[in-house]
Amino acid sequence: MKFAVLVFPGSNCDLDMFHAVEDTVGEQVDYVWHTANDLSQYDAILVPGGFSYGDYLRCGSIAQFAPVMQEVRKAAEAGKFVLGVCNGFQILTEAGLLPGALIRNNSLQFRCHPVDLVVENTGTAFTNAYAPGETIRIPIAHGEGNYYVDEQTLEQLKANNQIVFRYQGHNPNGSVDNIAGVSNERGNVVGMMPHPERAVSELLGSKDGARMFTSVLNAWRERNGAAIGR
Template sequence: MSAKIGVITFPGTLDDVDAARAVRRAGAESVALWHADHDLKGVDAVVVPGGFSYGDYLRCGAIAKFAPVMTEVVEAARKGMPVLGVCNGFQILCESGLLPGVLTRNSGLHYVCRDQWLKVENNGSAWTTRYDAGAELLIPIKHGEGNYMADEAVLDELEGEGRVLFRYAGENPNGSQRDIAGITDARGRVAGMMPHPEHAIDALTGPTDDGLGMFLSVLDALVAA
């Protein structure tokens, strides 16, 4: 039986369909999860996709963290369930306390939408084992509030524990401290990133299929578990 990966839909979510397609492309079963339900439907992992949950009112992800489904995600994540937050999903995971730091307005105060090179810093997490450390990936970005910020002590901790997953290679598109594009929790099970791996699963519609490795990696982790 194939692994089941849940994909959450909030009001304003844009990338749930793409995330579900990436899950299926990797060979798993995609399970739709609704923001208002206290039910993860027996999934083995969860993707919190990008978009503008609840219209990004107050602050990106600040309302979504109170959604009933996120109560279940937080509890499951603390028990070791793999969770990936992409773009708005990354913001939600930070607001929910599953990841440290905060995502603020891009340093140039403009929305950015382009293909972006990333460097793989950590290939030991549940979501990155299919990559070589130091590899460079071409993944789309599209966000207005992707500037990752945290206290220097938190940044030092992330660096010291090898919890930076990806850095922007070349130009930093949003001003993120230390060029951070993605991070993980201490166990390497919960990951957040601003770039969109679900938009890079097929070289035909690409720009590359570099993002597919994240979904294949978590399947490897689930099989190993």
């Protein structure tokens, strides 16, 4: 399996994402610059956190026009696996690959600390290694993580089982319905504000994020007829 970690001007979690893949699944992983115009060799595309293009205008609003995003759209439409974390989630919503928008935290403060999440959907490519309703601990680090959709879209998300994670207990940013992560209808594209790549070892305070990477490897192996597990 081949992973691509996209790099935009202002990305700062690309190294974390790269090493999370190496440490959890040991598969091939490459940094891919925002000007790339071919992602055909990759099975999974990871859009990391940071401040792409300085977060000018609106988080992710400039990155959505980068050449590589056309290839991300093609990959998503072809059923390849796409994960956007924090700024990556913002980019995917701006690009129309996921519903909703990320706005300023209701506290108007940057929040950086671990949170508890409930795994609401284990049917996506990135959550099949979790148990339904399981509580996991993953850190956040964002100033614009307040997920918003209108009431009609929220009902559609619920009906289609597209809510992947919810904050348990305290909602750190005001997200509607405590939503911390969502997927597209097919379940091959997932976006979330918490950082699973920063929770892949007990040395980091939690290894609950590691199963997101083993999940997508499982999904790829199942799709390609290989044995699941490592």
